């Protein structure tokens with residue numbers, strides 16, 4: 001075991017289960033030198049293995065990744081330059097939710113872990129972590145693997161990756177590792193391989209995904225009150241996986257998003273299409289997993305491997321038989337994407353495979369629920385007269401099953417008890433009896449019965465004879481499976497060349513499932529189709545998760561951000577609705593960018609390339625970071641990564657330090673963000689910050705209104721929340737003190753606090769009152785930015801536009817220096 005890893009594992013108090021051995025890892029030789037910590041994965045359903053490798057020396061920071069889903073035979077390669085926080089690597093890994101991460105042993109050589117190694121092991125404490133000798137990260141081998149394993153329709157990926165050494169090195173180690181743990185190899189030309197840079201999707205860092213409760217609820221991980229939970233009406237595992245990954249990585253291409261939205265619209269308008277499609281889609285099994293097993297060639301023929309291949313052939317037949325009904329459901333569709341899916345189903349290979357399958361498999365063999373039913377289907381899957389020994393073995397099996405039933409009937413007669421023959425995959429055949437309808441002598445079952453269990457009012461037990469018969473039954477079943485397996489393998493080898501059409505099918509099914517799910521959500525709540533422009537405008541939008549949680553519909557609010565007004569400060573007393581409003585905007589933006597309708601009366605979005613949030617949460621006890629340090633880290637991350645196309649949500653900043661310092665930090669951060677054209681929404685309790693609009697005319701102040709209601713006695717005043725956003729900053733003063741009054745603080749302290757607060761407020765306001773000069777600058781700025789926008793929207797040719805904009809800049813820069821800076825890139 002690599003010392004670095006073992007040291008860490010002891011430190012992390014994780015169980016260290018080593019499987020290390022030397023050797024070159026070739027087939028038949030000693031195992032490759034893999035070192036693994038056997039920490040149980042938190043994600044029981046996780047099935048993705050990821051290999052990560054980083055360049056050395058000058059290439060440090062260049063990261064290659066390769067992942068494969070054991071339930072979906074798709075290899076995803078990526079390579080990118082990351083900064084010193086390795087935010088991209090961590091975000092990508094969080095999205096993949098790996099079962100296991102593998103890295104080179106040199107990443108933790110002699111206890112000297114690289115920064116990337118430490119970051120990954122710290123961030124993914126519940127994920128199994130393994131190291132592999134560096135020699136397996138071999139880019140030449142990686143390229144060979146891809147050439148050999150990639151299905152021909154995806155082979156253009158070779159052009160994309162042939163000079164991307166790090167992702168090729170990662171894939172070499174990954175495939176070697178999978179061969180080792182699965183004891184199987186992938187069939188030649190069977191894998192879907194694709195390259196994903198980090199550009200085609202919007203980036204949402206992992207803490208923003210957590211703040212916004214995109215896929216996991218912060219209080220209870222099983223709670224469905226997340227964006228994923230409210231959008232997930234999918235019927236297949238593939239559809240649900242697709243929805244989840246889309247939420248975490250929304251699209252950035254408006255055209256693609258609009259083609260999805262067209263489909264959702266058609267599904268909403270055509271009820272028959274919606275219901276017929278939903279009915280067919282819900283009959284599909286996990287097509288991706290099916291493909292995964294079909295393309296793996298076991299290195300040893302075990303009964304388990306045989307049984308699973310037969311099951312998968314039955315699933316394959318079931319899946320192929322759904323192609324025609326799916327086509328029929330899509331026949332009259334109108335939108336381009338649905339039409340494209342319809343044409344993809346016209347692929348002749350579906351028919352060819354099904355015909356071949358039917359020459360060997362009985363027509364009435366199908367996927368059924370219940371383990372005994374499925375066992376019978378597997379036994380009789382192959383047509384009679386293909387192998388006479390198989391036919392004999394099946395007759396024997398039937399006789400044994402009949403004998404067991406006869407034997408239990410005889411026992412029932414002998415003891416005059418209502419005995420039933422039952423079956424479970426773990427016990428095989430056994431006896432069951434309803435306790436209420438049985439009369440037992442001495443209240444005891446006859447001594448012949450063993451392994452007695454009673455659950456509620458049902459007894460389960462067996463007898464020595466039944467056990468013996470079960471063994472005979474298993475023996476004949478093994479024979480049947482073995483002979484069937486040989487026939488199935490021959491059949492599969494004949495259909496392999498056509499099997500890649502299933503990649504298209506699984507893609508079609510998961511996408512249709514996700515789009516149906518979006519349409520389904522709209523039938524439950526009144527969502528609207530979003531538009532994509534240069535403006536973020538939401539009319540009467542509401543928080544989609546709050547709508548599900550609360551009994552009444554949330555109070556809707558408007559949002560408006562545009563280039564000339566791209567920074568909104570939001571103020572209001574505690575509990576007035578600021579955080580909810582901020583999260584609602586980010587959630588609507590994500591919903592729009594995945595092709596879903598959004599909770600609003602009207603909505604228009606500017607595509608966001610990155611969505612950042614800094615939302616005040618409790619201290620992170622786990623990482624022992626103080627509130628303040630956590631805030632600083634999060635804000636530093638935003639500053640390092642934000643660009644002109646970002647959406648930035650900041651919910652309070654500078655809380656963990658003194659007020660003056662807090663205001664200072666907020667002010668400096670705002671000024672930096674104001675130098676970008678990003679859309680920023682900033683909620684704060686520091687009312688001093690609202691004065692920044694005097695200097696920066698692209699800043700808008702909004703606040704949440706509250707009302708003051710007198711109690712019936714007229715002695716007390718209470719705050720009533722309206723959750724309604726209004727222009728300007730809040731006029732509410734000392735609401736913290738009002739909250740303190742309700743607490744048990746002594747009245748003398750509250751009185752002192754009020755006096756001191758009033759004094760400081762007067763001083764600050766005097767210093768910051770707007771001068772006539774700043775008011776004039778604001779007016780000039782508004783006029784100039786409006787002129788810029790009008791010119792941009794006009795049909796001026798690029799040269800004339802450039803000259804006109806230059807002229808504007810020259811004319812207004814002297815009167816309003818801020819205009820010169822913010823519109824400097826005219």
Ligand SMILES: Nc1ncnc2c1ncn2[C@@H]1O[C@H](COP(=O)(O)OP(=O)(O)OP(=O)(O)O)[C@@H](O)[C@H]1O
Pocket residue numbers: 553554555556572573574575576577578579580581723
């Ligand atoms: N638009 C709305 N409609 C109905 N209820 C709302 C709305 N917005 C917020 N609420 C309710 O008010 C509660 C408090 O809202 P929120 O946490 O957003 O306030 P806040 O202003 O951020 O408070 P603080 O400043 O203390 O963080 C929410 O939990 C929610 O139940």
